[in-house]
Amino acid sequence: MKTRYRNVVAALAFTLSGAAFAAPITIATDATFPPFESIDANGKLVGYDVELMQAICEEAKLDCNIIAAAWEGMIPGLIARKYDALISQLTVTEARKKTVAFSDVYQIPSFRFVARKDAGLTLTPEGLKGKVIAVQTGTPMDAYITKNYTGSTIKRYSSGSEPYLELRAGRADVHLSYEAQIIHSFTSRDEGKDFELVGPTLTGKDAPEFGEGVAIAVRKANTELVGKINEGLAAVRANGRQAALDAKYFGAE
Amino acid sequence: MSWDVIYENLGRYADGAGLTLMLTALALGISFFLSIGLALARNATQPLARGAVFIYTLVFRGTPLLIQLFLIYYGLAQFDLLRQSFLWPWLSSPLICVLIAFVLNTTAYTTEIFAGGLRHLPPGEIEAARAYGMSWWTQVRRILLPAMLTRSLSLYGNEAIMMLHATSLASTVTLMEITGVARNITLNYYIQFEPYVTAALIYLVLTSVLVCGFQLAEKRWGAYLQPRRS
Numbered sequence: 001m002k003t004r005y006r007n008v009v010a011a012l013a014f015t016l017s018g019a020a021f022a023a024p025i026t027i028a029t030d031a032t033f034p035p036f037e038s039i040d041a042n043g044k045l046v047g048y049d050v051e052l053m054q055a056i057c058e059e060a061k062l063d064c065n066i067i068a069a070a071w072e073g074m075i076p077g078l079i080a081r082k083y084d085a086l087i088s089q090l091t092v093t094e095a096r097k098k099t100v101a102f103s104d105v106y107q108i109p110s111f112r113f114v115a116r117k118d119a120g121l122t123l124t125p126e127g128l129k130g131k132v133i134a135v136q137t138g139t140p141m142d143a144y145i146t147k148n149y150t151g152s153t154i155k156r157y158s159s160g161s162e163p164y165l166e167l168r169a170g171r172a173d174v175h176l177s178y179e180a181q182i183i184h185s186f187t188s189r190d191e192g193k194d195f196e197l198v199g200p201t202l203t204g205k206d207a208p209e210f211g212e213g214v215a216i217a218v219r220k221a222n223t224e225l226v227g228k229i230n231e232g233l234a235a236v237r238a239n240g241r242q243a244a245l246d247a248k249y250f251g252a253e
Numbered sequence: 254m255s256w257d258v259i260y261e262n263l264g265r266y267a268d269g270a271g272l273t274l275m276l277t278a279l280a281l282g283i284s285f286f287l288s289i290g291l292a293l294a295r296n297a298t299q300p301l302a303r304g305a306v307f308i309y310t311l312v313f314r315g316t317p318l319l320i321q322l323f324l325i326y327y328g329l330a331q332f333d334l335l336r337q338s339f340l341w342p343w344l345s346s347p348l349i350c351v352l353i354a355f356v357l358n359t360t361a362y363t364t365e366i367f368a369g370g371l372r373h374l375p376p377g378e379i380e381a382a383r384a385y386g387m388s389w390w391t392q393v394r395r396i397l398l399p400a401m402l403t404r405s406l407s408l409y410g411n412e413a414i415m416m417l418h419a420t421s422l423a424s425t426v427t428l429m430e431i432t433g434v435a436r437n438i439t440l441n442y443y444i445q446f447e448p449y450v451t452a453a454l455i456y457l458v459l460t461s462v463l464v465c466g467f468q469l470a471e472k473r474w475g476a477y478l479q480p481r482r483s
Contacts, residue, residue, distance in 0.1 A: 072436055076445040099443045138440025155347075155427045156437070169330030171345050 025062055025225070027053055027216075028069035028083040032159040035184040035249050036089050039068060048249045049087045052106065053216070055241045060232030072138060072158065075099060078219060085218045085225065089178065091140045091204075091211030101220045103229045105213030106242070111141060111202040112179040114167065114186065114195055121174060123199035128152045134163035134172035141176040144202075144209040161185060167195060174198070180250055255444045259451050262438055269434035270455055276420045276430065280355035281413055287360045292367030292401065293393065306364065313361030319422055322354040326426045347426045359416050366412060370405035371397060403475045410467030414460055421456075431455050 029037040029049060037047040045066055057064035066087075069077060077083050078100060089109065092102050115121050121128065129151035135142045137156035145154055155172055157163050164186045166172040175182075179201065186192035204210040216233075218226050236242045259266075294302040295310070313321065329335055329344055343349045378400065382392045402409075424433030435452040439445050 072440050073445065075443040076439065079443065080445075096443075137437060142440075157427065158425065158436070165327050165330065169327075169345065170336060170341075171330070171347075 023063070024065045025057070025084040026082070027064055027066045027085045027087055028074050028077060029053075029066060029086070029088045030071040030074060030160075031068035032071070032161055033089060033178075033181060035180060036178075037068075037087075048245055049089060051245055052236065052242060053087045055236045055245070056216075056229060056232035058232075059235035059239075059241075060228045062228060062232070070158075071136070075217070078217060081219070084222070085216055085229065087216050089214050090217050092213055092215050093140065093143075093209065093211040096211075096217070099220075100217045101222070101226050102215040102217055103226055104233055105215050106233055108203060108213045109210075110179045111144075111176060111210055112182060112197045113174050113176050113199045114182045114192075115174045115198045116167070117194055117196050119173065119198075121198065123174070125149050125151060128174065131173040132171065134166050134175040136160050136163065136177070140210045144207050145176060147209060148207075164192065168192075255442065255447055258438065258442050258444065259447050262434070265429075265434045265438075266431065266451060266455060269429055269431040270459070272423075272428060273417070273420045273430040274459070276351065276355065276423060276428075277413075277417045279352055280359055280416055280420075283352075283356045284360040284363050287356070288363035288367050289398065289401075291360065291364040292371060293397070295364060295368040296371045310361040310365050313358050314365070318354065318358045318419055319425065321358055322351065322422055322426065325354045326350040347423075347428050351423045351426060351428060355416065355419065358419070359412060362412050362415075363409065366405045366408045367401050369408070370401040370403075373404055374400050399474075406467060406471050406475050410464070410471075413467070414463055417459060417463060418456065 029045065029047075031037050031039045031045055031047075033047075035047055036049045037045065040046045045068060050066055053064065053066055056062075067083075069083065071088070074083070074086050074088060075096070078086055086100075089107075090096070090102075091109070092105060096102075113121075113123055121131070125148050128149055130153070132153045132155055133145050133149055134155045134157065135145050137158060142154075142156060145152070155163075155166065157166070160177065160181060163172060163175040163177070167175055167186075168191060179197065182197060187195055187197065200206075202210060204212050216229050218229065233242075291306050291309075295306040297303055326347065329350075335341060335344065374397065378396055379392065382396045387395065420430055421432035423430050424436055427433075429437065431452045435448040438448040442448075
């Protein structure tokens with residue numbers, strides 16, 4: 001009798017362990033940040049990060065389910081096991097490293113200010129004293145502005161698109177974001193024709209708040225998944241799939 | 254659990270609570286006086302006045318407050334004419350936009366509450382006032398308003414609580430009230446339970462104070478409406 005129970009338990013354990021590996025991996029992204037991640041007219045997730053993640057999953061033979069999630073709940077959701085990984089232009093910073101594990105860096109983003117063409121702003125903390133700076137809350141841009149521009153009024157928004165409405169309305173004087181996102185979402189469009197990128201290009205070399213680059217976030221304990229994602233990332237680099245995505249989205253060779 | 258983060262940020266929660274109370278007090282204070290006039294118009298004999306107030310209350314009770322707030326804050330900013338007008342220095346402020354949205358919304362609900370209080374007024378009271386030769390204004394001042402307000406106290410108390418809770422929407426347009434502070438802590442420390450539990454507790458305390466206040470007011474002014482104990 002005992003042997004029969006033992007066999008049943010063993011069979012169940014074997015089945016469940018197999019199911020655990022076969023279970024789809026849930027990957028969250030904040031779909032308000034084109035060209036990296038957004039939802040198209042058909043309600044489908046699109047963008048550089050989305051396509052890159054799909055390619056990584058194919059190469060690493062992972063069954064991935066990419067879903068849209070709110071920016072503010074992404075890292076807490078990852079820790080709470082709601083998601084298995086996050087891809088959403090997440091910069092690798094010391095603060096985040098304490099909480100989550102990261103894959104290899106897949107991109108080094110550049111950050112720029114955007115302002116009205118005739119604004120004539122000096123983009124130093126002194127030059128922007130008393131001015132209104134719009135940022136997406138909880139981002140590297142927010143951290144950088146909060147630390148350095150103490151004399152300015154900082155307005156924080158929950159999505160990456162709201163600051164552009166504020167710039168157009170004149171409620172904000174300047175906005176700091178990813179250069180590619182500013183161009184794609186604003187300055188290349190009719191709504192942003194009166195605005196331009198201003199000031200120097202900023203990267204992680206200029207300020208630690210901008211991090212070492214962007215990577216895929218995974219729970220600290222899930223080292224196996226980090227390894228698989230890194231394998232997939234190496235493969236998409238080697239076979240030119242990432243280069244093709246760079247060309248498609250940013251016109252890079 | 255990361256309660257040390259909450260302890261470090263208690264000052265920010267206090268600032269947030271201050272803004273929440275200010276928004277609630279201003280919205281309720283302004284809407285209280287607007288609602289009295291509108292409630293009288295809602296029960297007026299002139300169909301035009303009655304109809305206009307009905308349409309206003311229908312629109313603002315029939316659409317979500319968040320949409321009203323976005324229409325006022327983001328929507329109005331689309332019109333160049335408005336942006337170049339003398340109104341823009343005020344309308345460009347999130348605080349003013351939030352107050353406009355909150356006042357318009359809570360006034361619609363409060364108008365219907367007060368109008369309902371007026372409708373439940375026994376006709377005998379009005380007839381007695383007329384028999385005494387009271388003018389319309391004296392009737393309003395001495396009979397209609399006191400009766401309307403005392404009969405509406407418990408419902409108005411609920412509306413005040415709803416307004417307190419609705420202030421959490423102000424964080425969607427950059428105002429750092431209680432919910433805004435909680436969201437900001439969540440984003441900077443990657444914890445969700447503690448910031449929101451703290452926010453909920455603050456709301457609970459503020460709500461309890463409001464409830465006690467309205468219970469005292471009902472005892473003080475609405476006692477005569479309670480059924481008599483034999």
